[in-house]
Amino acid sequence: MRYLIVFILLLTSCGGGSNGGTDNNITSPPPTPPVLNEVCIDYAERIKRCSFEWDNIQRTYYLKIPSQASNNNNLPLLISMHGYGGNALSHINYTNFKNIADREGFYLIYPQGSNLPSYLGGSTHWNVGGWTSKSTTDDLGFINKVLENVAAKYNFNENRIYATGMSNGGYMSYALACNMSDKIAAIASVTGSMTNDTYNDCAATRPVPVLQIHGLRDVIVPYLGNEGSKSISDVMEYWAQNNSCDLEPLRAVTDYEDFAVYYDYYQNCLNNADVELILSSKMGHTWPWSYNEGFSASEDIWRFVSQFNLFGKI
Template sequence: MFLVSCGGGGSSNNALPENPPSPPNISENCEDYDDNVKRCRFTWDNISRTYYIKIPIQASENDILPLLISMHGYGGNALSHINYTNFKNIADREGFYLIYPQGANLPSYLGGSTHWNVGGFTSKSTIDDLGFINQIIENVSLNYNLDKDRIYATGMSNGGYMSYALACNMSDKIAAIASVTGSMTNDTYNECATTRPVPVLQIHGLRDVIVPYIGNEGSKSISDVMEFWAQNNSCDTEPLRAVTDYEDFAVYYDYYQNCLNMADVELILSSKMGHTWPWVNNEGFSASEDIWRFVSQFNLFGKI
């Protein structure tokens, strides 16, 4: 069993929930929202929760397809996340189910922002987001032909933090993750307990002042995060680096190799990128394309 407990940073008194139990059979209400997109609602932990599911246009009833869960940032919402990630076109092209969950609101006395409960800067939250995502997976598996060995998670900022929380707490279900401008809170880092090597892609910018590359009081540095997963996956300690130079910036690609089960760890680091979702026309590469390129290589047992 892969049990990782690394030092660094103060821990919060508000620990993340333990691995969620098998979810009960909870009914949900789904309605057509857009072309091949449904909006679904169900009650979890006495709170009405919402997610959107995109069905690829070429999918037939007999197709067994993978699933990508993509989560918005702190204060964001699923609908804007749908628009700026544009995973819908990739889902249609490649053939996978796409889930956009909606984060719950903090209490008004804490500002009321939508969020994902990852400890650290959300440590006063009481929302069970691990259970919520677990139940979404259960609902999708009941209603669609889901390849349960190929369930992936990604997100921006707070959604990226949540991807790491899922990797640590639900590694028996999440095959691979990708984080864009996210990191690991001290809680996630210190309490992470995986049951297998989990492939990880991190996309970050050196000019990110919201989630700094060097970390802050509540978050680990990106270097610490990469080292953490390289150790968890028994990869080489030093990455192989490639670089793409542009006129006024560079994009660095760090590949941690020779991992157990070929569970790769990869960093894409832009010298000019801030707290944004990268596209070819603004950062020289597409985060969405790179995310699917990376995660789709893996199932729960390693590289396909």
Template sequence: MGNELRWPKLLGSGILLARENVWWVGFLLIFSASCANDQNLADIILDSDPVCEPHSGLGPTSNQLLACTLVQRGLDRSFLIYIPDLYESQDIPAPLLFSLHGYTSSAIINLSYTGFQKLADQHGFLLIYPQGSILSTTGATHWNVGGWTTGSTTNDVEFIEGIIEWASTNYRVDVKRIYSAGMSNGGSMSYHLACHLGSKVTAIASVTGPMTFDTYRDCIPRGSTPVLHIHGLIDPVVPYLGNSVMMPINDVIEYWVQANNCDSQGVETAIIDQDGDGIGGTYTRYENCTSSANVDLYLLDNLGHQWPVIRSGLVRADIDAASIVWGFLSNFEIDGD
């Protein structure tokens, strides 16, 4: 695990291309330039095309898992891409799921506990695990979501957009079905993408990660974005009630319920503690939203800052986060169908 924490090597510091409203000006300029000629947008956003090679993160090195490196605004960046056999055997566009790690963590660690690969094998979607950059003030890996990451100079929205453009050019990506899910800071980044890259990210899911106050204040979502949130009620790292740098979860959910024009009262269902571990809870769905962009909330009793799973060897619960996340996200296309 020690070696995994060091992969991939991150060097230098990024350059903040733009933030908040200025970002949209930059986007319009980039979009106009791409319309003026046939230059690949990924070539505009990224300093270099990703260079990929087989990675042994799943055991024996295979072509199913590739480690990719690139340069973005002078900063060395990287990601893993998982290509299931079912994708290779089908000649149809495939959904693309981003899985974003938490603060201080890494792409390979996120791959090890989330459980998305099995679902990708079953359903044939492409799976990308981006690697966050180093936050200079702490020396830890992170995603720039404003708020407590204000010292960051990395434009992670641009990073994800560049990967989307590269993947869409090099693989059969269903551009109407691009999703983002994340743990903790990665969940917060998924909200950030919904706010600032909603034209390309269809739906998002967060496990334990709220919106920061900056993301909340500056959010410019598209018409409607399906949102799923999973949270433990005794999370000591990201309290359900929020704190000075993180929004209360109820406020986050209320924001998206209103943004999507959903019913203000959700339909609540009990999650029964079936295995006696004390981790039951409630599942609430907010329905009748614009373009059927539902908002789903899972609140789990006696669960801390953890990714819920139903399998031996990891923290158990009465829900499996990966299955719930994919089951939710896969219902949606970018036009809301």
């Protein structure tokens, strides 16, 4: 009798019975949502301000929800990062991505950099090595956590996550391309570059499409580089090699009355992961707009990155 009971128990636990364990009425419980430990408030129309503690620092980001967003769509997402000493709110205003996001349909994340310790000046920054090498802030982990939190609440296309930024934010875009190439589909840097640390330790595991926007009159991040930062030519060559592109770019020029804008296209890249440089002869350390520089960085950035997903050109 004892063996009969054991046999019945084993048969039951293995799914035995009249339907052979294919009972369609048996459903798994829904997955437990992740514990976000963040607080979000409405900051402006369709913009939320979210804060949470990361690595013992209170961190903040702003999330722009496009007008086309719904529970059923699968829109792309752009991370846009401010420069050294800047902040997310001013970056929201001078980039004007929010209007493009409503027009084109994509989510926008504006993360806020943390402050350096007071003995290092206390400026807001992104930890990219170089002049920020004494920082202990885990910005890569912070950005990754922001993406996890947003993904838990909104249905965006995780194969179409893009990163951009100005100056130190541009440097951070390259750090993301090097360290999170499994998540970041394409990047664009405005007046940024790669620190020696990012350049030497870059570990991209796939071709990453790259757009660099720069000015020959930039004295903050010089085109020719400096002690802690690579030249723009070195940066472009690095990504052309990483993406298996032709190393000699095709150049186009738009001439204006007192300046020129050069467009360098590195072609025939693996997975069509293009590398592109927009170089202005008169531009300094600024975010360019059509009315003063002959082209709009924001429009060109979206034109470029939106062509790609994690697997190459769409």
